[in-house]
Amino acid sequence: MPQYKVLPGPEGYLPPPAALMGVELPEEGKALVEGETVSESDAVQKIARKILAAKNPTIFPGPLVLWAWSETACKKAQLVRELAAEAGMKIIPMPDYRPKYPMINPAVEINPNHPNLTIWHNKIDVCVFIGVHCHYANVALKIIRGGTDCYTIALCGEYGHEDAMITLRDVTVAKLEALLAVVRETKRKL
Amino acid sequence: MSKRITEMCPALNDAMPTEYRELVENGPWLGDKTVKDLGTFKELLEEHPLCAGCNLALSLKIILSSLPNPADTIIVGSTGCSSLGFMQVGIHNIHSLFGNQNAVATGVKRVLSMRFPDKKKDVVVMAGDGATADIGLDMTIHSWFRGEKITTIMFDNELYANTGGQESGMTPAGRVAYMAPLGKKFPKINLFEIAKTSGCHYAVLLTTANTVRLGACVKKAILLARDVGPTYVQIHTPCPTNLKIPPEESIKVAKDSEKERYAFNEYVSEAAKSFLENTGNKK
Ligand SMILES: Cc1ncc(C[n+]2csc(CCOP(=O)(O)OP(=O)(O)O)c2C)c(N)n1
Ligand SMILES: [Mg+2]
Numbered sequence: 001m002p003q004y005k006v007l008p009g010p011e012g013y014l015p016p017p018a019a020l021m022g023v024e025l026p027e028e029g030k031a032l033v034e035g036e037t038v039s040e041s042d043a044v045q046k047i048a049r050k051i052l053a054a055k056n057p058t059i060f061p062g063p064l065v066l067w068a069w070s071e072t073a074c075k076k077a078q079l080v081r082e083l084a085a086e087a088g089m090k091i092i093p094m095p096d097y098r099p100k101y102p103m104i105n106p107a108v109e110i111n112p113n114h115p116n117l118t119i120w121h122n123k124i125d126v127c128v129f130i131g132v133h134c135h136y137a138n139v140a141l142k143i144i145r146g147g148t149d150c151y152t153i154a155l156c157g158e159y160g161h162e163d164a165m166i167t168l169r170d171v172t173v174a175k176l177e178a179l180l181a182v183v184r185e186t187k188r189k190l
Numbered sequence: 191m192s193k194r195i196t197e198m199c200p201a202l203n204d205a206m207p208t209e210y211r212e213l214v215e216n217g218p219w220l221g222d223k224t225v226k227d228l229g230t231f232k233e234l235l236e237e238h239p240l241c242a243g244c245n246l247a248l249s250l251k252i253i254l255s256s257l258p259n260p261a262d263t264i265i266v267g268s269t270g271c272s273s274l275g276f277m278q279v280g281i282h283n284i285h286s287l288f289g290n291q292n293a294v295a296t297g298v299k300r301v302l303s304m305r306f307p308d309k310k311k312d313v314v315v316m317a318g319d320g321a322t323a324d325i326g327l328d329m330t331i332h333s334w335f336r337g338e339k340i341t342t343i344m345f346d347n348e349l350y351a352n353t354g355g356q357e358s359g360m361t362p363a364g365r366v367a368y369m370a371p372l373g374k375k376f377p378k379i380n381l382f383e384i385a386k387t388s389g390c391h392y393a394v395l396l397t398t399a400n401t402v403r404l405g406a407c408v409k410k411a412i413l414l415a416r417d418v419g420p421t422y423v424q425i426h427t428p429c430p431t432n433l434k435i436p437p438e439e440s441i442k443v444a445k446d447s448e449k450e451r452y453a454f455n456e457y458v459s460e461a462a463k464s465f466l467e468n469t470g471n472k473k
Contacts (some may be wrong), residue, residue, distance in 0.1 A: 061202055068197040077199030091205040101239055101277040108207045 006035040006165050008149045015146040017138070018162040025159045025169070032160060032167045040168065044179055047128075047153055047166055048186040051087045054126035054151070058090040059083065060110050062132030064157065066093055072173060073131075079176040080130060086183050089128070092118060097136045112136040116147040129164065130155040130171070138163055155179070196261065209236075213280050221259045225405035228255055234280045240271060243437025245398045245427035245444055246318075246345045250275050252398070253316070253343065256405035257281075258412050263312045264302070266295040268326065270318035271352045271429075272345055289326030291315045292333035295340045312341070312412050319346045319360035323381050327359075330381075334388040334420045341415040342422050343408070344381070347429040355432040362451065367432060382455060385422040391459040392421040397452050399445035407456070410466075418462050426452045 004021035019025075023035040031043030038046075051057040065076045084091050092110050099113040106121035112132070119127065127150055129137050134156075141152050141163040154164035155171045168175065196214045198206055212232040223231060234254040240247040250272065257263050260281055267276045269288035276283045286294040292315055299313040315322075322330050322344040330342060348365065350356040355368030359379040366373045385393040392414045394407045404425065411421040428435060428443045435443050448454065458466070 061205070066198060066202055066206065068199050074199045074201065078201040081201040091202065093202065093205050093207070095206060095210050098279075099277050101274060105207065 004035055006032075006145070006163065008151050008165065009145045010147050010149060011145050013146060015142055017142060023162040025162055026167070028170070031169065032162060032164075034165050035162070043166055043168055044182050045186070047168075047179065048087075048183045050126050050151060050153065050166070051089060051128065052183065052187055052190060056090070056122065056124050057087060057126040057128070058092055058122060058124045059128040059130065060092055060094050060115075060132070061130055062094045062137070063096060064133065065131030066095055075173045076131065076176060079173065079180060083176070083180050083183065086180060086187065090122070090124075092122070094132055094136075094140075097133075110140075112140040112143075115140040115144050119144060119148045119150045124150050126151045126153065128153045128155060129161070131157070134158060134161075137161055210280075217260075217280070218255060218257070219261045221257060221261070223255055224409075225252055225255055225401050234260065235275060235278055238275045238278050240275055241429075241431045241437070243430040243435065243440040244271070245429070245440055246271055246347060246351075247275055248401075248441070249345060249398045249404065249425050249427050250279075250316070252401050252404050253408050254279065254281070256408045257312070257314075258409050259310060259312055262310060263314060263412075264298055266291045266298060266313065266315045266317075268315075268317035268321035269352070270321055270345075270350075271347070272316060272318060273352075289321055289324075290329055291317045291321060291326055292329040292338070292340070292342060295342075296333050296336070296338045299338060299340050310416055312416060313339075314412060314415075315340060315342045317342075317344065318351070319344055319348060320350045320358045323359045323379050331384065331388050334385065334390050334422075337389055337419050339415050339417075339419060340421075341408075341411045342420070343411075344422070344424045345427045346424055347427050347432070348378070349429065349432055351429045351432050378451065382422070382424055382457075385424075386457050389420055390422045390457075391415075391419040391462040393424070393457040394422070395424050395452060395455040397426040397444040397448055399441055399448060400454075403454070413469075414462050414465065418459070418465050 006018050026032050030037050031040045061080050094110045097112050104111045106118040110118040152164045154161035154167040157171050160167040160169035216232045218231050265283040268291040295313045295315045302311040348361045349367050357370035357374045361374045363377045364373050382395045411423045415421045426447050430437050430440045
């Protein structure tokens with residue numbers, strides 16, 4: 001079977017989970033780009049280029065960085081802010097996961113149960129997930145791949161997200177700082 | 191109690207939707223709110239998709255404004271019309287399988303008391319009459335038999351509203367509904383009496399018509415569940431859609447029922463009475 005590529009959609013209603021298609025999570029120190037294992041620094045470079053080249057890049061901070069659980073959460077939030085400013089990204093929060101019904105306001109928030117609404121409404125071509133708990137990130141990434149052509153990037157604090165087009169794992173404050181530095185550097189070179 | 195769980199990371203504060211910021215800045219977290227304060231703070235439920243004139247939605251708003259400790263309250267709901275409202279409630283809530291709510295609440299309560307032994311965490315079940323008295327009756331009563339320290343609140347619209355109007359055990363005898371055209375053949379279940387004899391330390395029968403009293407009784411039920419034992423609140427919430435009541439008259443229908451099957455009735459066990467006396471919470 002040819003290697004399954006995790007590419008922008010729309011892949012159609014119910015796209016397969018990348019894991020079912022044979023994509024494995026990256027080992028420690030590695031990352032995934034479109035389903036393939038690469039070195040973390042390659043992935044970081046690629047992320048910087050992707051967001052800087054995007055028309056309408058947007059970062060979606062989730063509950064783990066929005067709410068003041070800890071000092072680390074607040075530090076990460078600060079870095080999200082700086083990253084967004086540096087890369088010209090819009091910030092649209094995912095404050096919680098309740099399946100708000102009948103609808104959220106897609107101009108100001110994103111909800112994991114219908115993330116496509118926010119992508120469509122704001123015409124987002126590249127998005128970055130950070131601080132979203134694993135199970136909801138997986139659901140949302142899959143829905144986005146299913147229904148939109150948005151390029152998804154997951155900055156994951158745990159083991160990474162095979163359903164995103166690019167994923168880093170174990171994203172700590174230091175790794176975010178490093179990503180920010182690479183974005184700065186790449187921008188300077190452009 | 192701390193307001194800290196509702197704080198946001200300063201760096202992203204201004205990216206949050208206004209609704210969340212208002213909840214943080216002016217939510218009901220200190221728990222000293224009552225129905226009379228409605229309008230002076232950001233409510234836990236504002237927009238909801240329930241029908242115009244829905245008494246269930248009204249009682250939910252009143253209950254949420256009367257929680258003694260909203261920041262440390264977990265609501266366990268069940269399938270039915272109320273579950274549509276919970277999606278918009280800004281507080282921890284769990285949707286459980288239809289009928290399982292008191293079993294789920296038991297687990298949540300027990301684990302919370304192990305995990306946070308020196309914190310007061312209130313577990314409150316809120317479910318329809320079908321969930322509480324029909325499919326979940328086993329779970330409801332057994333949680334009372336076991337003396338679980340949880341509050342059970344029943345939204346009694348006297349039928350299965352969410353599925354289009356089937357009769358429930360709580361439907362009064364003779365009532366005809368959309369999907370029960372022959373009329374109910376046996377009387378309404380008296381769950382209030384059952385609660386009294388099954389281990390509840392507090393049980394109350396009331397309607398949405400007296401909002402202040404409803405708020406006060408909910409508060410009392412939750413405080414008693416925290417320290418004494420199971421408590422039960424049964425609220426008559428007539429359904430305008432299924433009973434063809436014009437929305438503006440739906441509270442009147444609730445009020446009228448106070449003259450017959452929903453006359454205010456409050457049971458307080460001896461243990462609960464002495465607890466209330468000792469804590470100066472008599473009223
Ligand atoms: C296990 C299970 N059985 C049956 C149903 C179908 N069902 C959904 S809502 C409902 C009735 C709800 O009635 P009630 O608890 O009185 O709530 P209401 O809608 O009247 O507020 C039923 C039977 C279900 N969802 N799950
Ligand atoms: Mg009902």
